[in-house]
Amino acid sequence: MTRRTGSFTRAAASPAGQGQVALGFGPHLIRITAADTGGALGLFEAHIPPGGGPPLHIHEREDELLQVVAGRFGFWCGEDYVEMDAGGCIALPRGIAHRFQNVGETDGTLLCTVTPGGFEAFFGAVGAAGEARALEIAEQFGVRFILG
Template sequence: MEKFTHAAVSPPNHGTPAMAFGKHVIRMMAANTGGSFGMFEATVPPGEGPPLHMHEREDEFFRVLSGRFGFWCAGDYVELTEGGCIALPRGVPHRFRNVGESEGHIMVVVTPGGFENFFPIIELCKPETPEQIASVAMDFGLTFLPVEGRKVA
C-alpha cells in the first residue's frame, strides 16, 4: 500500500456503489489513504440497520447526513439527527437503526481503513445463509452477536 502523501478526493456524486445490505457508496478507500481510513455513505430505510455486531480492527465515526438514527453502544443509547456525530470504539458491541419515518443517510469513516471493502465483497460473493455471511464478515474482523440477554433495544 502506498504512503498517504497526496490528497484523497471524492467529488460530489462520485464513489463506488455497492448494493449489499442496502445501498452503500464507497467514497474513500484505504488504498487511497495509505490505510489510514476508509469512508462510505449508506442509505438506510426506516426501521433498518445492522444487527448487534463488533469490529476487531477499526473504530467507526458516523455523521448523520439526513434522517434520525438510534445508536446502541456498550449499554448506552443516543439518537442523532442531521449533523449529529458519534464515534464507536473497536471491540465494543454496537448497532444503529434508522428510527425515523423516512429514508436516512449516514457517512461512516473507519480507521484504519479496509472495512469499506466489506460491502462490495458481499455484493460480489452474494452469500445466502447466515453462516456464509459470517464467514465473509470474519475475514473483515466483523462478528455478528446474538441479541439474547443484551440490553440493546
C-alpha cells in the first residue's frame, strides 16, 4: 500500500496547459505529482486517439477518478460498462479489472486523478525505458495487465 511520504499543507496548482509531458503510451501531460501533494494524489491528462485506450488492467495501489474533457469514451469496470461524453466522470476502485477506450470519432482527452499519488510517473518511466519494457515497469507500479 502506498502511503503519504510527506505533508500536504499547501496548494498544488497547475495552470492551464502547463505540466510535464510524458510520452509512454502516447502523450500524457503530468499536471500534479505525488511529490507536490505529499503522496496524496497525482493528476494527469491523457490524450487518446479514436479506438485508443489501455488493455484490461488492475491497479493494486490506487483508486482512479477520470473525467472526460473532450471526446466520447467507454469505460469497463468489473461487470459494468458506461459511455460518456465531455463532462462525464467515473471513479474506478483499485483491485478491480478495468479499461477505457475512446469510442468517438475524434481525439479525446481524459483528466485522471490517482489516489494515493505515484502512478502518474508510470508514463514517463515507460517513455524513458521504451514500451517493450512496459509490463516490467507496470509491475513496479503495482499494475497488472490482463492480456489475451
